[in-house]
Amino acid sequence: MNWKRSIIFCVSFLTVFFGEIVVNVACGGEIDPYDYYISYFHNDVQGKDYDQFNFSEWEYLYHDEEKVDEYDLNSAEWAKYLNVKKEDVRSVMYDSDSTSNVLLANLTKKNLKQLPQDLQGNAFVKALAKNKHALKYFAFAKSCEPLATANYDPWNPVMRDSTQMIAKAEQAIKQLVEVRKDNFLKLRYAYQAARMYHYAESYAACKAVYKQYIEPIASTDLAKGWAMSVYAGSVRYGGDPTEAAYLFSKVFNSNPERRVQAYKNFHYTSAAVEDVLAFTQSDEEKAQVIAIKSFGNPDFDLASLNKVYSYIPSSLMNGTLLVREVNKLEKYFNKPGGFSRNYDDTDNRSTTKNTNLSQLELTKSFALKLAAEKKYPEPELGIISAAYLNWLKKDDVAAAALLQKLNPSTLKARYQNQYQIITLLLNARKIKQGTFKANDLVPTLKWLDERCKEKVAPKEDDYFASNRENKFLSTTRNFYHELLVPTYMKMGDTTRAALLMLKGDLDVDTTGTKGFSAGMSWTSLEFWQNYLSSSTLSKLEKRFNEKAAGDFDVLLNRTLSRISKNDFYELYGTAYLREHQYQKALKCFENLPANYEFLTPSDWYEDEKLYANPFETTINDYPKRYTSATKKYDKKSFAKEMVRLQKLVSTDKKNAAQHYFRMANGVYQTGYYGNAWALISYNWSSYAVYEKSKYAYDQDFKMAATAKKWYLKARSLSTDVEFKAKCTFMLAKCEQKSKSNQVLGLSNWYDISYTERDNRLAYVNSKNAYFAELKQHYGQTAYYKKAAYECSYLSDFVVPTK
Secondary structure, eight states, X not given: OOHHHHHHHHHTGGGGGOOSSOOOOOOOOOOOXXXXXXXXXXXXTTOSTTGGGOOOTTOSSSOOOOSSOHHHHHHHHHXXXXXXXXXXXXXXXXXXXXXXXXXXXXXXXXXXXXXXXXXXXXXXXXHHHHOHHHHHHHHHHHHHHHXXXXXOOSSSOOOOOHHHHHHHHHHHHHHTTTTTTOHHHHHHHHHHHHHHHHHTTOHHHHHHHIXXXXXXXXXXXXXXXXXXXXXXHHHHHTXXXXXXXXXXXXXXXXXGGGHHHHHHHHHHTTOOHHHHHTTOOSXXXXXXXXXXXXXXXXXXXXXXXHHHHHHOTTOTHHHXXXXXXXXXXXXXXXXXXXXXXXXXXXXXXXXXXXXXXXXXXXXXXXXXXXXXXOOSSOTHHHHHHHHHHHHHTTXXXXXXXXXXXXXXXXXXXXXXXXHHHHXXXXXXXXXXXXXXXXXXXXXXXXXXXXXXXXXXXXXXXXXXXXXXXXXXXXXXXHIIIIIIHHHHHHTTOHHHHHHHHHXXXXXXXXXXXXXXXXXXXXXXXXXXXXXXXXXXXXXXXXXXXXXXXXXXXXXXXXXXXXXXXXXXXXXXXXXXXXXXXXXXXXXXXXXXXXXXXXXXXXXXXXXXXXXXXXXXXXXXXXXXXXXXXXXXXXXXXXXXXXXXXXXXXXXXXXXXXXXXXXXXXXXXXXXXXXXXXXXXXXXXXXXXXGSOOOSTXXXXXXXXXXXXXXXXXXXXXXXXXXXXXHHHHHHHHHHXXXXXXXXXXXXXXXXXXXXXXXXXXXXXXXXXXXXXXXXXXXXXXXXXXXXXXXXXXXXXXXSOOO
8 A cells, every 4th residue: 555645534635435424425316217317308209100219318218018909900900900998908808807708718609608798799709709710719719819929927936837838829720721811810810830839949940930820911901920930040040140231120110019028039130231121122121120129229320321221211219210300419518517416427528519510401401392392291390400509509590590480380390489489598598698688588488398297107117208208308408507507607697597407396395395306306406405605595585575677587587486485594594604603693592482393314224314523623534423422513503612712812802812723613614525524514415525516615614714714813813832732733724635635636537547546636735834934833732642543644744756
């Protein structure tokens, strides 16, 4: 071990490895795979025909729900075959309970009357009873189903009975003779035979059945495509993945009810698209293969879009592929505003600006070609896309000119929506230029509110379905948080910025009775808890009861109803604590009820509250000193003590040095490295030390600036050498915090190695003059010896670096 470096951790820096007590760690929610980059271009603007394949870099599929209900389609085919209603077929074929399914699997004309009354009266069941071949097949299909789905549950797999499945396949082939003139049943018996052989891993037999009995039948029935899918699987496992991929691409086209399944199977083959294209026999088939491959490509792929369009320009796949390219570009051009959540933009560092601009221009050219040629059924998609791309590159004049080519009143709703959004984006950018009045935004903002109310209840197994199904939720949040908030922050209007953060939170509890965490998203909560000064909070306090002057402010002021007054005054008081206005902080805390619970860290392992003395003097910052038995300081009692000390430095001048020292301890211990950090901060993270200082109170929280000033004052007022030694040691620690933050804040923590960080820290701390003073002037004091004993590497700081 390099001992010269280890002193950094001895004095304070080992807090980074603070591990024996788990406290409140700064973190956000789980990353939403449908909402990890800033988007204003809805990926359903072109329709939802292929929306399973919309862009998401973090998901293999945007979602895996088939767009077409297979049960409905199959029920409709049976209904047509037997001349009954589709609903009667579905209720029996798919919606029967387990008891009825057992009876149906053994159904004959003789035992028909043994069925429950509702089944006996069903038109489909009656039709089956009159058609002995259909009845026989239906019962046979029901008996095959348990064998085919035996290991459906991945957690409790059941081995398929290959012997029984082969027997069922042979039975199905025998039945083909009976129904040789009935292509409907013949196709289905052959399908069951092929399926049973395939699941029994008798791939050669499966392929033989398909070639002999299925392929010759000219039919558009669902079962033809299902059989081809089974056959493709046997081809794949039989050693020809390329041909299998081609066959799956055909199923993708012919059977929309199994399109996602075909897409997955195509990619599972891992076949090269060039090799698959060799099997294609038409432009349509070529386009299908290229599109399927491109749907799974998270990188720019305009070449594939151009090819698909050249083969079948009228296909709706072109719309999905175009919107995918637009969404990909958004990752690079929609930069985070800097005041809310946003994920690592590594791609923005690895891809040059010129490359992205070139890609944008090429995509825009394609969009305009699609609009001009009018071969695509909805050419307005090209205009909308090109207008948005112009906005992305900040060419607002060109974007507005393109929008003027459209008549919003004649557009489909999804295009009207996107038209409104782009118009809103253009107007919002004008606000900071002083060419647009915020009040004029209000009608569109109200329209946006209404769209957000059109929520889709998420399914139990899809936590993120809301953002996927209603794009206005993320659009609204992004518009407020990433565009308007930064605009108003740059204008110096933090008050409106704070309200705009709330306005972007439309999918939260708005009762105002459960505190900030229930009334705000975690991103807005982080903004309010860290960016608002006492001056801003004073202005917000007035807005609780003040009538707003304009429509824009009226809209914003309504969001205050979400905020608990108690939590507001707790935050207001905390802002004063950070600014060392302790009397005003105390006045805010006096608005709180006597039983109000302030934030207190918890020991996650022991499930108990942790308290700290903000006025104690510590030699080592690590490990933090929490206890459940000490005096329980909270924000109010801390403010009260600091008010007392501030008065004493003026009225008790004899002991002013001690009072200044105690106040300095109070500021130091409520900083990042202190034990009582929770008195001025709402979270603590081991990674925060590597982040650049961005909040006003970081001057104290991370760099101990005020603590240093008061330790200096305390030392200057005393003649006690032991006391001066203690002040000097604490000054050295404050100086270290400032130097360390300046070094570590230069890079992201993950960009430099531990060794590199240690080297940087060792160098800057070797220049810490207070450690030299400590040895030179106070090396013989008892406090110096105590510090050297408790921190055995103290000498490393005072030996000059060679």
